[in-house]
Amino acid sequence: MSRERLYLFDTTLRDGAQTNGVDFTLHDKQIIADMLDDLGIDYIEGGYPGANPSDTEFFAAKPKFDHAKFTAFGMTRRPGRSASNDPGLAALIEAKADAICFVAKSSEYQVRVALETTNEENLASIRDSVGAAKAAGREVMLDCEHFFDGYKENPQFALSCAKAAYDSGARWVVLCDTNGGTMPNEIEAIVGDVVKHIPGDHVGIHTHNDTEQAVANSLAAVRAGARQIQGALNGLGERCGNANLCSLIPTLKLKEEFADRFEIGVSEDKLATLVHASRALDNILNRAPDRHAPYVGESAFVTKTGIHASAVLKDPHTYEHIAPEAVGNHRKVLVSDQAGRSNVIAELERAGIPFDRNDPKLTRLVEEMKEREAAGYAYESADASFDLLARRTLGKVPDYFKVVQFDVNVEQRYNALAQRVTVAMAVVKVDVDGEMLISAAEGNGPVNALDVALRKDLGKYQKYIEGLKLADYRVRILNGGTEAVTRVLIESEDEAGERWTTIGVSPNIIDASFQALMDSVIYKLVKSNAPA
Numbered sequence: 001m002s003r004e005r006l007y008l009f010d011t012t013l014r015d016g017a018q019t020n021g022v023d024f025t026l027h028d029k030q031i032i033a034d035m036l037d038d039l040g041i042d043y044i045e046g047g048y049p050g051a052n053p054s055d056t057e058f059f060a061a062k063p064k065f066d067h068a069k070f071t072a073f074g075m076t077r078r079p080g081r082s083a084s085n086d087p088g089l090a091a092l093i094e095a096k097a098d099a100i101c102f103v104a105k106s107s108e109y110q111v112r113v114a115l116e117t118t119n120e121e122n123l124a125s126i127r128d129s130v131g132a133a134k135a136a137g138r139e140v141m142l143d144c145e146h147f148f149d150g151y152k153e154n155p156q157f158a159l160s161c162a163k164a165a166y167d168s169g170a171r172w173v174v175l176c177d178t179n180g181g182t183m184p185n186e187i188e189a190i191v192g193d194v195v196k197h198i199p200g201d202h203v204g205i206h207t208h209n210d211t212e213q214a215v216a217n218s219l220a221a222v223r224a225g226a227r228q229i230q231g232a233l234n235g236l237g238e239r240c241g242n243a244n245l246c247s248l249i250p251t252l253k254l255k256e257e258f259a260d261r262f263e264i265g266v267s268e269d270k271l272a273t274l275v276h277a278s279r280a281l282d283n284i285l286n287r288a289p290d291r292h293a294p295y296v297g298e299s300a301f302v303t304k305t306g307i308h309a310s311a312v313l314k315d316p317h318t319y320e321h322i323a324p325e326a327v328g329n330h331r332k333v334l335v336s337d338q339a340g341r342s343n344v345i346a347e348l349e350r351a352g353i354p355f356d357r358n359d360p361k362l363t364r365l366v367e368e369m370k371e372r373e374a375a376g377y378a379y380e381s382a383d384a385s386f387d388l389l390a391r392r393t394l395g396k397v398p399d400y401f402k403v404v405q406f407d408v409n410v411e412q413r414y415n416a417l418a419q420r421v422t423v424a425m426a427v428v429k430v431d432v433d434g435e436m437l438i439s440a441a442e443g444n445g446p447v448n449a450l451d452v453a454l455r456k457d458l459g460k461y462q463k464y465i466e467g468l469k470l471a472d473y474r475v476r477i478l479n480g481g482t483e484a485v486t487r488v489l490i491e492s493e494d495e496a497g498e499r500w501t502t503i504g505v506s507p508n509i510i511d512a513s514f515q516a517l518m519d520s521v522i523y524k525l526v527k528s529n530a531p532a
Contacts, residue, residue: 006222006252006262009043009174009204009230010036010245016236017047021287026054028284030063035277036233037065040266041245042514043228044068045101050091059095067265069098069139076104076129077143079117083128093132099139101174102129105162107150119157123164130168140165141172143206148182151190159197169386172204172228177217180210180240184220195225204228206244209235214243219251222258233281234293246278250295250327268326275328284494288472299326301331341366344390351387355394365393375505376478376485382503384492385516385521391526398532400461400525402431403518406453408446408510425450432459447473447513454517465521466527468496475509490516494524 013029013358016022024032029046036044044065047055063070072095077086092100104126105111107281110478112120126142133140142165144150144158151158162173175191182190183498185204195203205221205228207214218229235244252258253271278296282289291298301324316323316331324330331350344366347354352386379386406428415421426449427440439456443449451470458465472491477484486509493499500523504515 003261003263004201004227006258006264007042007172007204007228008040008245008249008264008266009045009071009228010041010068010232011045011073011206011230012036012232012245013244014045014047015238015242017231019236019241020236020238022236022285024054024284027056029054031284032233032281033063033065033068033070035280036200037063037068038270039273039277040264040270041068042265045071045073046097047071049095049097050074050088053516055091056091059097062096062098063290070096071099071101071141072097073101073103073277076125077132079115079121079125083132089129089132093136093138097138099141099142099171100133101141102126102133102165103143103145104129104161104165105146105150106144106158106176107146108154108157110146110150119160119278123160124390126161126164127168130165130170131391134169140170141174141204141513142170143174143176146178148177148186148190149179152186155193159221162194162198166198166202171202173198173202174204174206174228174230175221175226176206177208177214177507178206178282180208180214182207182217183211184216187217188220188224191221191226199425200225201227204230204245206230208237209240209242209244212240214241215247215251218248219258222262225301234278234290236281244293246274246296247294249274250322254322254326272328295322295327296329301329303331344369347386348394351383351390353387353390355390359394361394365390368393372505377503377505378487378489379503380490382501382516382519385499385502385519388519388523388526397522397526398530400432400522400530400532401458403428403454404431404436405429406450406514408450411447412447427451428451428453428456430454430458432461447511447517450510450514451517455521458521461525461530464525464530468521468524469493470517470520471499473513478505486512488512488516490520492520492524496529 011026013032032044033044046058049056049059061073073090074088074092077083077089083089090408099334105115105122108119111119130140147158165173203226205218205226207217229248231243231245231248233245235241249266250271252262252264275296279289281390294300301320332419388397408426410424412422424443424446425532430437437457437459439453441449441452441456443452455465470490471493474489476487478487479485485505485507488504489501491499491501502516502519504512506512
């Protein structure tokens with residue numbers, strides 16, 4: 001049986017750019033657009049030509065996509081102007097784009113209050129704008145802004161806006177839950193009514209996540225007949241975000257209700273790159289990925305408790321709704337104070353650490369790990385430190401070098417500009433095969449100075465750590481008072497972009513930091529197969 005086609009419309013570069021703290025450069029947009037095209041997205045909304053220099057330059061030349069249609073976004077002609085005398089409309093038509101997505105009010109209240117115009121003028125603006133873009137040879141779509149709120153207050157007017165676009169030649173009429181407050185049952189009922197007037201294969205859905213239901217609302221619209229879904233990678237968007245394509249795509253591909261009825265432009269091979277795409281976007285934005293994101297999050301296929309871990313090892317279906325590899329993720333069994341032997345074995349296998357299932361040292365490893373977690377260590381958050389603990393308990397980690405002594409000083413003084421500044425300096429003395437190496441470094445804080453000094457000269461091992469850098473540093477105070485214990489987590493990155501986390505715990509924050517720094521350096525040497 002042939003399946004219906006569902007079309008995916010990505011608005012990461014336009015609506016997603018309205019996310020608080022997100023600011024795409026032109027280069028960012030070009031990289032993300034190519035990534036979305038490679039993924040198999042049907043429409044890529046690049047932004048609003050004329051709204052800012054970056055978007056205008058982005059639309060100065062059409063990207064060479066293999067799959068997607070490059071789409072420009074903008075308003076319909078302004079009230080009181082003709083289509084031929086509206087600069088905004090002219091900029092859209094001049095943009096080097098395959099398609100134009102107009103936005104227009106479809107709520108009588110919004111037309112009266114926000115636009116301060118009449119219903120008739122709003123409808124004329126829709127017809128004129130769609131007609132002008134159609135005449136210019138563009139594929140045209142209309143985002144019916146505030147459609148669901150507008151429908152609930154005056155269904156006839158909301159429908160008349162949608163019909164005006166369709167009757168004027170719009171390929172897609174997109175129904176927008178702009179304020180994000182509509183419930184899934186309402187979406188399904190209203191879309192079901194719309195498709196009685198406009199064919200479903202010309203109807204799209206654009207939802208916001210203000211009630212944490214943007215994905216559910218998008219799927220409800222598909223059930224009711226909509227055949228285009230608008231969303232953004234990682235759910236970017238203003239306020240609480242847009243429908244998350246990183247959740248929608250695998251649901252459409254892997255859940256029978258949708259996979260049996262519909263096909264999308266994302267192949268199985270490209271679906272397996274979804275985690276990479278999600279994290280690549282976060283890297284571009286310089287923000288930490290959401291560990292708990294469905295499908296693509298680091299914790300999406302994590303098992304912690306011993307009973308669950310034992311079951312997963314017997315059959316992953318016991319606690320997994322899909323195979324992690326389908327989206328490019330992987331199964332992980334956390335090693336924590338709730339762990340049993342099954343957890344430890346699974347983590348050792350995943351890390352590629354050799355072991356014997358009958359080795360009594362396994363029991364010692366579990367006990368050692370629990371004792372350390374009772375003292376404040378958290379190995380579920382520090383994969384590299386667990387790796388080293390396991391290797392030391394089960395076998396051996398080479399003594400690459402020995403830190404004989406380190407000293408850290410913090411000084412406050414006046415600089416040459418008579419400004420009061422705080423300067424940290426660290427000195428580290430290291431023994432490498434009997435050779436004493438002393439390094440000193442300044443930093444913007446004691447930990448930074450210590451990190452730089454430690455990695456400044458490790459003799460014959462220096463070449464293995466040249467690409468190592470500290471990517472993130474987090475401190476948590478585990479209890480109160482003057483004798484508080486401090487937990488330090490350090491995330492490191494190497495020249496290949498691989499990241500790992502190490503941990504240190506001590507009443508002294510410098511000591512805790514140094515433990516984590518040492519583990520990071522030693523883990524890099526182990527990973528690089530540095531000779532002992």
